[in-house]
Amino acid sequence: METGYALIESKIADKIGDITLNNPSKHNALSTALIDELCAALEEMLLAQVRAVVLRAQEGVKVFSAGHDVRELPTNGRDPLTYDDPVRRVIRMIELFPAPVIAMVEGSVWGGACELVMSCDIIVAGDDSTFAVTPAKLGMPYNISGVQNFLNAGGMPLCKEMLFTAQPISVRRLIQQGIVSHAVPRNQLESLTRSIAEQIAKNSPLVISLLKEELRLLSAAHNLRPETFERVQAMRRMVYDSEDYQEGIRAFFEKRAPKFQGK
Ligand code: LCV
Numbered sequence: 001m002e003t004g005y006a007l008i009e010s011k012i013a014d015k016i017g018d019i020t021l022n023n024p025s026k027h028n029a030l031s032t033a034l035i036d037e038l039c040a041a042l043e044e045m046l047l048a049q050v051r052a053v054v055l056r057a058q059e060g061v062k063v064f065s066a067g068h069d070v071r072e073l074p075t076n077g078r079d080p081l082t083y084d085d086p087v088r089r090v091i092r093m094i095e096l097f098p099a100p101v102i103a104m105v106e107g108s109v110w111g112g113a114c115e116l117v118m119s120c121d122i123i124v125a126g127d128d129s130t131f132a133v134t135p136a137k138l139g140m141p142y143n144i145s146g147v148q149n150f151l152n153a154g155g156m157p158l159c160k161e162m163l164f165t166a167q168p169i170s171v172r173r174l175i176q177q178g179i180v181s182h183a184v185p186r187n188q189l190e191s192l193t194r195s196i197a198e199q200i201a202k203n204s205p206l207v208i209s210l211l212k213e214e215l216r217l218l219s220a221a222h223n224l225r226p227e228t229f230e231r232v233q234a235m236r237r238m239v240y241d242s243e244d245y246q247e248g249i250r251a252f253f254e255k256r257a258p259k260f261q262g263k
Pocket residue numbers: 025026027029063066067068069070071110111112113133134135136138140142
């Protein structure tokens with residue numbers, strides 16, 4: 001079964017769903033329109049009771065996804081990363097999806113797309129792929145659930161290095177931390193990913209769904225007092241109200257390095 005979308009391709013065959021990000025002229029930036037299609041495709045796959053989903057980009061891409069669509073980020077003093085932010089919405093859908101979602105990564109992955117990939121259950125990547133977590137470069141007040149996702153994905157030191165430097169990190173280092181399961185030459189990605197999906201599809205979908213939910217609950221089992229949460233929200237507000245936030249967005253559009261003043 002194939003379904004028509006403008007910014008992605010989606011098909012289901014043999015109980016395995018296949019979603020391809022397909023907006024190369026914008027490097028698959030995670031716009032609201034693209035995410036809406038991604039959510040709709042996942043919804044169809046849920047109804048079709050697929051046993052696994054593969055999330056990928058077009059074959060041979062230089063950029064897997066450039067992350068949040070920076071053009072959609074508000075510059076009028078509003079929180080740019082709310083609960084209903086499109087990237088948050090699709091990440092929640094992937095986390096709650098009852099079957100495993102496998103990210104098959106080619107090329108570079110940026111910002112919110114790193115979190116999207118890391119929210120997938122298994123990551124298989126081309127051996128030349130890179131991952132850059134960029135809020136510190138854009139002046140973005142990243143949210144607690146997003147940071148928790150990075151932390152759950154890998155070890156604290158690498159997580160901190162990625163967040164603090166905002167520089168692309170090679171897949172080799174993510175393999176060492178167990179964040180990425182396999183890094184293989186691009187021409188082997190498809191067959192390896194397929195064999196993992198097919199193996200999962202042969203196993204008990206009820207058990208897999210239970211295990212996925214148990215793992216999700218355990219990894220999210222941090223007790224945060226309302227007061228602590230509110231304090232972090234106040235810190236986030238200081239960031240998105242800052243001149244540095246405006247400077248980060250401006251620098252992106254002017255294709256130059258930002259000059260942050262810390263205010
Ligand atoms: C909108 C884009 C984008 C884009 N949005 O090609 O995690 S957080 O907090 O950081 C979060 C808020 C987030 O995810 O922010 C986004 C983080 N992403 C990045 O920092 C990467 C931004 N992009 C780039 O640095 C370059 O585009 C790369 C290196 C990926 C590719 O460079 P290249 O020279 O090949 P262009 O820069 O020319 O991009 C092609 C078109 O895609 C748009 C970009 O504006 C350009 O559009 P026009 O052809 O209309 O000029 N584009 C790229 N990334 N995130 N639009």
